[in-house]
Amino acid sequence: MSVDSRLPHALVEGPVRGVGAFTLELARSLGAIALVAARTVLGLPRLERRELVRALVQFGYDSVPLAMATAALAGVIVVLQSGLYIQRFGARAFLGWAAGYGVLWEFGPLLLGLIMSARIGARNAAELALLQVGGQIEGLRGIGLDPFAILVAPRVVAMELSMLALSTFTFLVAIVFEAVAAYFMLDLPLRVFFGTFAQMLGALDLVGGVVKVGTFGLAISLVSTAVGLSARGGARAVGQAAASAVVRGCAAIFVLDLLLTLALAGWMS
Amino acid sequence: MKRALAFFGAPVVLLARTTRATAREGLGWRECLVQLHELGGRSVWLVLSGMAFFGAVLVTIANSQARRFVGNVAVLGPAYFELLIRELGPVVSAVLTASRAGAGHAAELSTMGVNEQLEALEMSAGDPLADLVAPRVVAGLVGVPLLCVLGTVAATLSAATVAQLGFGVDGRAFMDPRYVDVWDLLAAAIKAVACGVYIPLAAAVAGLRARGGAEAVGEATTDGVVAASLGCLLIDFAVSLAFQLLRL
Numbered sequence: 016m017s018v019d020s021r022l023p024h025a026l027v028e029g030p031v032r033g034v035g036a037f038t039l040e041l042a043r044s045l046g047a048i049a050l051v052a053a054r055t056v057l058g059l060p061r062l063e064r065r066e067l068v069r070a071l072v073q074f075g076y077d078s079v080p081l082a083m084a085t086a087a088l089a090g091v092i093v094v095l096q097s098g099l100y101i102q103r104f105g106a107r108a109f110l111g112w113a114a115g116y117g118v119l120w121e122f123g124p125l126l127l128g129l130i131m132s133a134r135i136g137a138r139n140a141a142e143l144a145l146l147q148v149g150g151q152i153e154g155l156r157g158i159g160l161d162p163f164a165i166l167v168a169p170r171v172v173a174m175e176l177s178m179l180a181l182s183t184f185t186f187l188v189a190i191v192f193e194a195v196a197a198y199f200m201l202d203l204p205l206r207v208f209f210g211t212f213a214q215m216l217g218a219l220d221l222v223g224g225v226v227k228v229g230t231f232g233l234a235i236s237l238v239s240t241a242v243g244l245s246a247r248g249g250a251r252a253v254g255q256a257a258a259s260a261v262v263r264g265c266a267a268i269f270v271l272d273l274l275l276t277l278a279l280a281g282w283m284s
Numbered sequence: 285m286k287r288a289l290a291f292f293g294a295p296v297v298l299l300a301r302t303t304r305a306t307a308r309e310g311l312g313w314r315e316c317l318v319q320l321h322e323l324g325g326r327s328v329w330l331v332l333s334g335m336a337f338f339g340a341v342l343v344t345i346a347n348s349q350a351r352r353f354v355g356n357v358a359v360l361g362p363a364y365f366e367l368l369i370r371e372l373g374p375v376v377s378a379v380l381t382a383s384r385a386g387a388g389h390a391a392e393l394s395t396m397g398v399n400e401q402l403e404a405l406e407m408s409a410g411d412p413l414a415d416l417v418a419p420r421v422v423a424g425l426v427g428v429p430l431l432c433v434l435g436t437v438a439a440t441l442s443a444a445t446v447a448q449l450g451f452g453v454d455g456r457a458f459m460d461p462r463y464v465d466v467w468d469l470l471a472a473a474i475k476a477v478a479c480g481v482y483i484p485l486a487a488a489v490a491g492l493r494a495r496g497g498a499e500a501v502g503e504a505t506t507d508g509v510v511a512a513s514l515g516c517l518l519i520d521f522a523v524s525l526a527f528q529l530l531r532l
Binding site: 098099132134258 | 330333334337338340341342344345347348349352360363364366367370371372379380383384387388390391392394395398399463497498499501502503504505506509510512513514517518520521524525528529
């Protein structure tokens with residue numbers, strides 16, 4: 016008798032508890048991100064210049080080889096993929112347009128976002144977690160300095176600027192590699208490739224890609240900063256902060272990707 | 285040049301040493317199951333939700349591309365479905381798994397390294413390669429292909445739903461397996477298995493190298509996840525190129 020009355024209760028309790036925990040965690044993360052964003056904006060007038068330059072070198076310049084490798088891979092992969100269906104329809108001449116569209120709209124921003132979330136997101140979270148765990152952020156506050164103006168705002172600004180700079184650079188490298196790959200693998204003359212590319216793509220398509228990468232950069236910087244600053248514990252916490260920054264960054268990128276694609280596709284047409 | 289050699293060579297050397305150590309010490313099946321559960325349970329929600337969003341994006345892109353040159357997404361649907369099965373399903377799922385599992389493994393192993401737990405394991409006649417790395421590789425070998433299948437299914441279902449509700453096309457037109465043949469499935473399987481072996485190895489290379497304090501843990505985690513993600517892209521590129529050159 017008592018088992019019968021308890022069974023439905025136990026069946027309901029698990030999922031409800033899961034949904035509740037997820038909602039609480041989501042609200043907590045969004046709140047932390049909003050706090051970081053707001054305090055960064057407030058810290059902008061008192062931005063520490065030297066830290067900004069250091070972060071620009073670390074997040075932007077040092078990521079150039081990785082971004083270039085990603086761009087080259089993305090370009091060749093997109094050609095291999097669009098070749099697959101373009102040849103099915105006997106429309107080889109349109110490869111330049113299809114491959115350019117694919118890399119500007121979807122695969123360039125997405126792959127760059129995922130790789131940079133692993134590289135600069137994890138690094139930023141690990142560094143901030145290290146400072147937090149070592150009590151150095153408390154120390155800054157203790158001597159009357161604002162850690163947000165000194166540490167956080169320059170990093171967020173530098174990550175966003177780096178992503179924007181890397182995006183145009185990535186697109187350029189990816190498109191050059193696409194043309195070369197199309198020439199060698201599908202025997203498509205460069206003139207034909209760039210012909211349809213220039214004819215059927217406009218400046219708006221490039222803007223779409225840059226907007227996507229910029230939004231991903233903002234998501235990566237805010238998420239990794241929030242995760243890094245909330246780390247507590249020892250060496251284990253630093254590793255966990257870096258790992259969870261990558262995961263949350265990737266999740267945010269996929270959600271934003273869908274929202275931006277829908278919004279931009281609606282706005283273009 | 286040295287870095288490129290290290291990038292490709294270190295996982296191969298680690299795989300060879302792990303195989304030899306495992307042949308000597310034997311493989312703990314219970315630990316493999318625990319690692320498989322860790323990998324699957326930790327990554328499955330990320331892969332499913334990420335791939336569902338990705339499927340919706342893919343059908344939106346296909347729709348705007350189709351309107352430009354063939355009229356209707358139903359025409360382009362089967363070709364995009366082949367693309368999803370052969371290329372995007374396995375690779376995007378693997379990159380998502382790499383970001384979760386690669387970062388997790390690298391963080392765990394490097395924390396053990398800086399806390400001298402690896403030395404303690406060796407002192408008590410254990411072998412870090414056979415006891416820690418081998419179960420993770422086996423878990424990746426089994427788990428990543430399963431996650432890739434789940435991710436592809438999630439992307440297909442969400443793409444069909446979006447096509448049906450958003451663009452007013454029969455959703456089943458997108459799931460048309462007209463162009464999918466056994467070679468597409470083979471390419472997808474090779475990619476998934478290769479990524480499944482590579483992700484734990486790349487994470488272990490970065491994790492086992494860490495010496496120092498908390499700073500080394502952060503660095504190792506970053507290196508592990510970057511190597512794992514980039515490696516998945518490289519594997520995808522190599523397999524696609526090989527199939528393209530063989531005209532399969």
